[in-house]
Amino acid sequence: MIQAEQFEVLVLGSGAGGKLIAWHMAQSGRRTAVVERRWIGGSCPNIACMPTKNQISSASTAHVARHGARHGTISGAVAVDMALVRRRKREMVERQVAKHLRIYQESGAELIMGSGRFVAPKTLEVKLNDGGTRVLAADKIFLNVGTHAAVPNVPGLEAARPLTHIEALELDYVPKHLIVIGGGYSGLELAQAFRRFGSAVTVVESGPRLMTREDVDVSDEIRRVLGDEGIQILAGAQLLQVGGRSGDTVTLSLRTPSGEQQIDGSDILVAAGRIPNTAGIGLKEAGVELDGRGYVSVNGRLETSAPDVWAVGECAGSPQFTHISEDDFRIIRDNLAGGHRSTGDRLVPYCMFTDPPLARVGLSEGEAKRQGVLARVATLPMDSVLGAQATDQRQGFMKVVVGNNDDRILGFTMIGASAGEVMAAVQTAMLAGLAYSSLADADFAHPTMAEGLSSLFSSVPPRSVPETK
Incomplete structure (x- = not known):
């Protein structure tokens, strides 16, 4: 076998968490290599989050153009040129890739383009995209291999x-x-x-x-x-x-x-749905165990069954969001520095970027019931929010779940314009441990969508008194 090149840190996959680990380690003076099969920076800037939102933005422009008469703007027939939509998306992706390459160069982390497979613990054989093979070994290994789209097993599909x-x-x-x-x-x-x-x-x-x-x-x-x-x-x-x-x-x-x-x-x-990219990369040879669904088995510190091997992002079963993969990096970074952080300690916010968007953080009403959590629920239609009335963005509603006994905000959901930004205000209050009354009494700017939070939290029912037997 080819003599292994020795590194201090080796990252397989250059997604959100993996690249941050690589850049941090390299900037800290550790010899670091990243092996990436195709997408520099991972799926988010290339084929998922950012290009999807770029295309959604183009679609929104077409929608507004077609319906401009509702707002007093009269235009002619609207046509969509998907080749131009694609070009706009590709230009954005190219800017993101160029930025990633610049950071790799500045950080000192070596980016190796090829397909990796473990041939022994902490030893990776890489078939290079431009031909040839390299064998890499490292003191610490980080897996960030992501997932791919599942195609249901249906005849003819x-x-x-x-x-x-x-x-x-x-x-x-x-x-x-x-x-x-x-x-x-x-x-x-x-x-x-x-x-x-x-x-x-x-x-x-x-x-x-x-x-x-x-x-x-x-x-x-x-x-x-x-x-x-x-x-x-x-x-x-x-x-x-x-x-x-x-x-x-x-x-x-x-x-x-x-x-x-x-x-x-x-x-x-x-x-x-999604399938983890854990098959065929030699994880058994690396001593890394998988769970029943094919994801890498990790503990709350994102440590795998193999010593000095971690997994981050979707392949580790983390919620499938870029910002959570980034938080995986922070957990590992802090723990390596002597911290005691766990994946069980975090709030998980997310958005669906439809129009209007959906945003949620914390428990839903249904989850609270299934977990046996005593909670109070309040809902406010967006049509009751003055900012929504002013802009005629009246679809959707806000919904909050509050603890029955301690007034903590347990969860928030919103369908409506600027839902993600409004959710961030509630998430901040949850992180600070504020009682819901703090938002009920807050003086939010008028007329914003966040102004509706005051009305929403003011409508939370009083605490229920447990029945005595």
Whole structure:
């Protein structure tokens, strides 16, 4: 075997957490290498978060142009040039990649482009993209290999060559009829975007409703919003068979609550979950154990079963958000410096970037009930918020879950304009341990969407008195 090159730190995968670890370690004077198969900086700047939001922004522009008359702006016919939409997205990605390369150079971390496989504990064989092989060994190993889109095992689906989010972001045409398999967050974001570009869109969800992680009222409101834009939603629909070829003509056979039916379309987008990229990279040889779903088994400190080997981000089963992968880095960084941080100690905020967006942090009403947490719930329609009335952005609502006995804010959900920014204010209060009354009495600027928080928290019911037996 080729003689191994010795490093102090080796990172497999250059996603959000991995690159931050590499840059930090290299800047601290440790000899560090990062092995990346394809996407410099990981999926977020290349094929996921940022390019998706870039495309959603383009779709929003098309939507506003078509409906400008509502606001008194009269324009002619609106056409979408998907080649220009794609070029705008690609230019943004190129800027991000250039920034990453600059930071690699400045940090001193070596970026190695190739496919890695462990051949022994802490020893990685890398097939270089430009030919040749390198063998790398290190004192500390960090796994940041991410996930990829799952394609359900349905007859004819794989043969139909469906789009995933990667291919959808590279389209240079507007699909005539896009069928989205999966009613989760990323599928709904792209469903609305392509509807606004001009596609007919059908969403096929096997579960009883969209976004089953959310409360029923949240799911119902998002369904109403998308339905108002002409998106067809088929929930409780079992996909039986697929015929044809995505990009040409496709036929989907479904079993629905109202019986079996067929849907004809032009393109299929699969958004039905993720699979960890842990197969075929020699984790057994590295002494790294996986859980029953194929994710790397880690403890609260993100340590694996192998000494001095950590896993970060999606492959470690962390919530699948870039900001959580970044927090994985901070947990490891602080613990290596003598800290005692754990993944169990953090709040997990997230957004779905539909229009209006969904934002949530902490417990939902349903989660509180399932966990046996005594809680009070208050809801405020966005139509009651003066900022929403002023701008005619009245869809959605705010919802808060408050502890019954201690007045702590346990969770917040919002569907509405600027939901992510409003959520950040509540998250800050939760991190500070403030009682809900602090927000009820706060003097928020008028007329902003955050102003609605005062009304929302003022409507929290009083504490219930436990029944005595």
